[in-house]
Amino acid sequence: MEAGDFRAAVAPLVEAKALLSQLPTPDRDLDDMAIGFLRAALAAAPSGVSGEYRAVAGEEVPEWMRQSAEND
Numbered sequence: 001m002e003a004g005d006f007r008a009a010v011a012p013l014v015e016a017k018a019l020l021s022q023l024p025t026p027d028r029d030l031d032d033m034a035i036g037f038l039r040a041a042l043a044a045a046p047s048g049v050s051g052e053y054r055a056v057a058g059e060e061v062p063e064w065m066r067q068s069a070e071n072d
Helices: 006-021 028-044 046-057
Strands: none
Touching (some): 006 028, 006 046
8 A cells, every 4th residue: 555545445444344343342442443544544545435435345434434533
C-alpha cells in the first residue's frame, strides 16, 4: 500500500474490524483506530473509498463511517 492510496486501506481495515468483533473481549482502542482511519480515508477520497468498501464489504458505506469523529 502506498501513502495516499486511500482505496487500498479499505480492505485491511474492514478485515481488522471483522476480526476485532470476534474477540472474546473486543479491543475498543483498536476498533476506534480502524474507524478513524476508515473515516479519514472516506473524507480524503470519497468516491474511490465508497466503491472499494462496497466491493469488500458487499454493502454501502455505513452511517458510522460517514460521521465525523466529533459525533462519537
